[in-house]
Amino acid sequence: MRVPRDRVALVGLAVIVISAALATLAPALAPADPARNDLLARLTPPAWMAGGSWAHPLGTDTLGRDVVSRLLYGARVSLIVGFSAVVLAGVLGVLLGLVSGYYGGRLDDALMRLGDVQLAFPALVLAIAVLAVVGSGLGNVVLVLGVTGWVTYARIARGETLSLRHREFVEGARALGARDAEILWRHVLPNVLPSITVVATFSVARTIIAEASLSFLGLGIPPPAPSWGAMLDEGRNYLTTGWWLALFPGLAILAVVLGINVVGDWLRDTLDPRLERGL
Amino acid sequence: MTPLRRAVLWVLIALVVSWHPGPGEAAPPTSVGGVAIDPDAELIVALTDDTPNLDPRIGMGSIRSNYIRQLFESLVDVDHQGKPVPGLALSWKPVNDVTWEFALRRGVTFHDGEPFNADTVLFNLDRMFRKNLDRWGIKDVAAGTAFDKVYPFVTRWEKVDDFTVRVHTSEPAPTLWDFLGREPLVPRAWTIKNGVEALNDRPVGTGPWKLVVWKRKDHMAFERNDAYWGTPPLARRLRLQVIPEAAARLAALRAGQVHLVEAVPPLDAEVLGRNAAVRVVTSVQKLACRVYLNGRTKDSYESGGRDGAFVDPRVRMALNLAVNREAIIAKIFHGLALANASPVATVAYGHAPQPPYPYDTGRAQALLAEAGFTRDNPLTLQLLLPAKHYGQAFDETVAAVVEMFKAVGVQVTVQTLDFGTLLQTLTKGTLPPNGGFAACRTSNNLDADDFVRDWATTTLVNWTPYPPELLSLYRSTRRQVDARKRLALLADLQQRVRDWAPVVSLYQEKKAYAHTTRVLQFVPTQELNMDFRGVALRR
């Protein structure tokens, strides 16, 4: 039954669009500067509780910074990291996968072996080690999360390329003198895109969570930048005394990731039912 | 009295005398201050982390000290007020300007029965100063403090008799009793026989607790040393449980799974203080947290030809005046910290209280202008922050201080890195000219010298070396044997250092501990370790 699915997917899409809109409009919407400390207003509870005020609707954190503002600006960081890292991984992975599948031979062997090695590597250890070398920062975190994610895309792209390589239209195009790059771009890539899109959608969700985990271990975007993961990390020492610090960013992550996952489900059902087995 | 009766009398007397309990063989007390206690109890204490080693030579930071000092002891012990008291040495005194004599305690044995005597002390001194290692057949270890480098004026040591040791120096050393006397001592024959690596597995010491089980990263279990030279502990077993998460530590305390918790975060300490089933105790520590600034001249670090931006003491003083310490102590620490303008911790011997740095942003900006920084040419600071290394409150303080610097016109960028990378940057000397770093400093010793020494030699943390007049004043404190004169010199030095402001002092730590009402007589110390000798569990 497609109708309920579509409705749920619509809600998910709405969540994503709203988050992106809020993130973009953050400077206009935020009640306060997210980095401004106000020690006297430290740990004020949300407005509807005793001691709260509507100047800080969802309360303030351990340094008196407004939670709503940090959530809004944090949406920027989480969404940018999520999408950029996946775009990076996707482009890198698809490129490598296309080339690997098309040309085969030693290049293919080498790339696939490299992929196997990377998969056997505990992902967090790789992230920790690389970030320790290059230092943490928005760009570096995107780089690390992107570069470590290429393998799945490469495999899918390679699989498609392998099965298409000898098909008639490809052979025909080659006979007509088309260059390899053209063939890959014009004929192979469009067939790869549906599966890649589905995988990428789920990856965005996973990347947002991965960024939160990195922040939990102290390796995410450094302070005072307001990423949701960093907010969760700051809030975990105040679970009983300042529960709003961990709850709201946690809910934010949950909402956005849920939305993305739901949209991903719908995309998969629409674009490529075959993939149900592979995910 | 007939000869027979006299003989019987003597035999009876001998029997009575030999039946009298010797040290450590007394039945453990069953009540304390009128309250019934459980002498067979296991005291469970939750700590933030495990120790990587038990060999005291490898390192004695605050976490390690908690484990190491239950097993091992030093010549000089410390009471709960921070005063030195006899430990393994009964007394120590200078016999002349260049010789110290330690009189050792008799009747002390290590956990395996090996006797403690002058030979033990000589062996340990050899290890500390890396002498005669091949003679003993033991390996060197990468040591936390290399005594031979830091105290090169200690020349030789010898035993006068089995319980007296003399240490000779090449110049007067009034604090020798402190820097030698606080190092925990390991057994001689045992270490030679088993090798120094065995010290990290199942070590034996002279301490009030014997090691039973060490499940790494999980817990360490001890049992009472009944042959202890002092009063044996009041609980039969001790368990140091590792719980890294503060929330989990407190949850365990509330659920009764542990009896005592260290390092209670300030806000939780306040909340717990209102809970009737829990007692919160606090104690001032020697940990001083600061922002260190690059004040080196261009030839003393990898500068690319530029002096450090903070060579001018006016700039450093301006930054000190820009910090609102009252707000930090009240809001972030809830009173569990104090402001100290002296470079020496308030509880160290030789501390002279200094007028606090006022919070005066106007004066700060005036000083910066005097030093040549204006709105068009602002002072910039690249601050390196080792996040999560010193705890949440430290990270929050630095974030707040950064905003305070910005409020007086300094452009600050914060770079978070892990502690190891920070140390590496400092070792290589690659701190940028306008660089600074936030770090804390504590001390294993009792004397002020440990603190004021920071700016006298080329070390990792010394980025504002003493100018010549302060250096010679420091050196004179090192050599002054008369206690009163030395205290006066130290006071003078502290006052000048306060005005010279080598660093931006942030706060000095007060640690909070929480325990259930079953725990009796727990008194926190000012040292890096907790002392459980007098602690009992109510029945």
Add this chain to the structure above:
Amino acid sequence: MRAFLLRRLVHAVFVVWGVVTVVFFLVRLTGDPAALLVDPSATREEIAQARHALGLDRPLLVQYAEFLRAAPLGDFGLSLRERRPAMRTVLEHFWPATAQLAFAALVLAVVVPIPLGVIAATHRNGVLDHASRLGALFLQSMPSFWLGLMLILLFAVALGGLLPAFGWGTPSHLILPALTLAAAPLAQNVRLIRAGMLEVLQHDYVRTARAKGLAERGVIYRHAFRNAAGPFLTVSGLSLGFMLSGTIVIETVFSWPGMGRLIVQAVPGRDFPVIQAAVFLFALVFVAVNLVVDVLQGLLDPRARVFGGGA
């Protein structure tokens, strides 16, 4: 079959070697551990001396050759922090602590979804189906450590110590951490099985089996599930890798004395021997499990082998 096994074994050895080599050079890029081992008031000479004592000032390739020589014998050097054989430290942390946790989580993530996914598929669009899908979606959408913290808050604090908040030893200590670790893979597997079963249930051979009058249970498990199981097995093998990686975060939240916490301390502490030994062990376990999964897949579904290597 034998050629297949041999090929996979060689491949496995290669992967482990690759991982270990990458780690070897990567950690040495992260910097110098010598500064961490001495007093912060140490001088440059002392640090250089410490570095020499650890053998870290030798040329990289010499160190690498030495490492390759000793590692297959199980000798990964001495932990820089603890001064004991690194592999012994790692094994002590892995067994039984992390092994218990990963195994319990794996069992939860593999066994529990089977009936759940099957029921969801056979009662498509029923209440159970929607509930399980919603639940699975939620579980996959939250960071594992947040879930762990919420569980601690719920069970250990709010419900007054129903389950312990920290530590290791009894089965009740294992419940919360294993649940948290298994949550996301469990959710994913429920959806996978459901999807796979849905597709398979439409096929001819299922209709045939039903027509032959076989009991429904037999149809579902003997015929349908066997064919649906393939991708689910592959994913389980991969998810072990993610799970081992996930222990890093979970062990910190629950104070579990396992390999994850060891690594969290060893990387910033630059304890090279321990990092190398730990990653080696991870890779070994991962590769071994995937080998087993490959073999199982080959046995369960002969067709899968045609698509062979690379997947």
